[in-house]
Amino acid sequence: MEEDITTELCVLQSHLDGILDRVYHNSLTLKRLQAFEMRLLGLNSLAEMIEFILGETKDLFDLDIVSLCLLDSKDDISTCLANDNYQFQTRAGLLLAKEEALFKQRFDFAHRPLLGIYHAENYGKFFDLQSPSPSSVILAPLIRRGKYLGSLNLGSYRPDRFICNMATDFIEHLASVLSVCLENILTFETMRRTSLVDPLTGVNNRRFLEQRIEEELDRSQRSRDPLSCLFLDIDFFKRINDGHGHQAGDHVLASVAGAIKKQLRSNDVLSRYGGEEFVALLSQSDQVRAGEIAERIRMAISALSIQFNQRDIPVTLSIGTATFLPMAGKIQVAEIAGQLIQTADAALYQAKHNGRNRVESGGSIDVAWIDKDC
Template sequence: MQQPHPLEAENRALRRQLEALLREARANEEKMRRFEALEHRLIGARSLHELLQLLMDEYRRAFGLDACSLALVDREQELARLLEAELREGMHLRGLRLLPSAAPLQALFGGDERPRLGPFDAARHGPLLGTGLASVALLPLVRRGQLIGSLHFGSSDPERYTADAGTQLLERLGGIVGVCLESALNQERLKLAGLTDMLTGVHNRRYLEHRCLIEIAQARRYRHPLACLFLDLDGFKAINDGHGHGAGDIVLRMVGQAIQGQLRAGDTIARWGGEEFVALLPQAGGPQAREIAERIRAHVAARPIEAGPARIPVTISIGLALLDPEPAGREPAQQAERLLAAADAALYRAKHQGRNRVVSESA
């Protein structure tokens, strides 16, 4: 039997190598196509929440990852506040961790701003990605020379992320994510500025009206109670006339902070206008809502406000109303109007009964 010529065997080996290289090139081309598609979606994200979902859910699905998580430095709890309402509405962000400082990430990367690839270490990587993994990729997120977070990928394939693998694509992704996060945060800050009362720092009437519709829809869907407080400073005109408008502004600001400090984490406070505030208390029935209202009233009355050399005693009157548990087909906007009107009517009664008191009325 004639033996194949050595050159034929060499050619077959070369063809196999070429086919393997072509398969790898096609796979890399497909990976780059998916990466660029996701990149465009990241850049076009309309909110911080959408951006975070794309990072932790869409990227994991698009690239067949077994785990994906994100850690962000949140020293002033700004991110927690920006995401609070959406998280309360059930828009969970699985895999997101907010850190009070960059220290854990600095320990993770050791000052190196390049992605870390290698075998899974349960002690170091388990808290970030869970268990059952074989290899990981850790991407530091850096903006303006500051470590702002890290993105973590995990795979059950030990060959997926190896220490000698190229990191150019991951470095590019880390840079894009850092820019997108900064842009999304700035957008959220602008939105929040339009929904915040500049004098007191609490939400404004526009936000309250929007939030009221959401809380009513939630209350109807899950059949839980919703209370509304209408709060008004007693004798505020006399404070302005006797101490000046600057002192009046200080009083409004301090009272707004005092009200906010007595509310629960899921409650909403807004300045309605002038010296009036409104609070929404989801999942608070009559007794609990009245207890919260009385706590606010007593707290304000017990602490005179220092405005320059003056110590100004302040009291507030509060009207309390509960959402009708049987809306009888009313739209949320109609229910919101009736709820606020009922709380306002209760406030009117509190004023006429002597002020510095809480009065309830059914909505």
Template sequence: MRSAIDSEALIADNEQLRAELQDLLQQAHINQSIIERHQAFDLKLIGASEFRELIEVMLTVMPGVFSLETVTLSLIDGDYAIQRILRDLQIGINEFPKLLFLKQALAFPDDDLTRADEKPRLGPYVAALHGPLFPHYEPVSVAVLPLVRQHRLLGYLALGSAYGERFTRSLATDFIERLATIAAVCLENVINNERLKHIGLTDPLTGVNNRRYIEQRMQEEVARSQRDRSALSCLFIDIDHFKRVNDQFGHQSGDDVLREVAARIKKELRLSDALGRFGGEEFVVLLTHATREDAARIAERIRAGVCSRGVMIEGSRDPLKITASIGAAALTPPDRSRPAAEVKQAMLKAADQALYQAKEAGRNRVMLAAGD
């Protein structure tokens, strides 16, 4: 009798062990699946070589991989340098509503998130603390990951969940710290890549776009205008008697004049417009969604702005009076039957011819090309 009871107990114990083993195997499979999913996500992060691609992975792919309600990325950009680069590279900030920009590091009580050794902060959502990181959605619990590279805080990757137990202060942060490190390295890499692109498309003297950029952008805008049947205009601007400045005051003074004129032109433009130094003392302005009348009005405003006050240069007691001649051409809308590259060249040529007419007519004036 005793032997039978022992056998039944052993069988019951064996079945319980089998059930526990099955649970462990099932959990191991789940854990393996999670690890593989996370590794695949890490590879996507590391493989992103462009800013737009990385932001897409962080803000669109990450919530699905980690079962989160929201993920935001906040970059510290107090001098607007990153935003200017993105704008010049035609990366629309409005494309990414969860991409945020902060002027400075956030102030957390009793914390200093600018320290390179700072750990991620996990816990319940507090509007006063986390509101700037979650402007469109209020999660229940959050994980704020400071993105630090070489003792410099780049920004914050903020994870938000609708479940209070998802992120708690007692939760182990090893995995989240690893994620923050990978994200920071990838972010620094793509920002540096975009900076290099920007340098390659920027005139080093004036800080505006160079000829390569403006011609490339103009062809893209011509193609877009052909599709949308929208107006497009360009201005050819030349500083009057610029050679005299170089001859009389030297090339350093000439450089000062170029920088000042570029700044005055840029002041009169919209964010959607583009300014490029075409060579020497010549600038080209691309005006999107601008008719011939719009181009004439903006060109006159630029002309008046350039000559509104003198430019102080070394070697001159009084401000040097500077004027500019401008030629304008418009496409309303561009001819669809011709290649965009050909239409671009025709528009540039028309604006250049109008500029020549402005020079011939006495300088310091705006001339419009004869027709669209």
């Protein structure tokens, strides 16, 4: 009898120890989750948030694979990340989905996490797998105000890590917090982008240029790569407004901006400077390269077929170029930024003076040249 009681007590003690271990483990997980949330709330950009989620979630839950699939039906996210020079196309674990149907097909029945054994036909689109496939997964929908933002997808090489009857309280809570943070930061990024984009042409505005040019000069100085500036102006734009009307002029501006942008790389910066003037910053481009790109743009615009109210509107561009050559030592970035634009503007004036529809080079500027000029 005493032996039976002793055995039962040992079993009960073992169960109690197991319960206490789980309580302790859950308490630690909760503390780590709270620390995770506090850091998440302090992030200032979408790129920072993506990096944090993909890196820290893996450590938080001791996972083998983590992916973040975001709905980007209007290319707002990709545009935002590109403007911040974030290499989203090659970031492992990040997927941008065009269609909301991807999430509706998986989550519309319960709006709750899906978990279980990994099947490529069901879950393959939620993972960017460059390594072995997970054995078990959990997919948590990111939903805010009834709309899908994306999903957080976790994978393990252990088949028993995520099973159908396990509790999902922690992951549901995390998904809710991520959804709120993601919505807030997307709203902020949209407002920021709107304030820095010219609404008529859809390219960056002068305010954006004034912020970005100093960043580009800093990058040029660190990498020792040249930075070139193009100053572009539509020839006889006043005649277009006077002869065809201001709506036609607006149409020309938007068409020309789109055509210029097609001739530039994704890491180049195009801004509407004012009126019919545009400025482009060409990273890693010397004087010769800048001239080639400027000539390519000029030819593309002169070949452009623009119509408004069934009337053809011929358009040409005059372009001035200038190139910054980095040197050793500290530089006065604001001073060089002004000189670079001023030199390209002077070359543009020369192109106008020499007959328009042409490219003129203002040459190269460097720190020593500026000091001497000053």
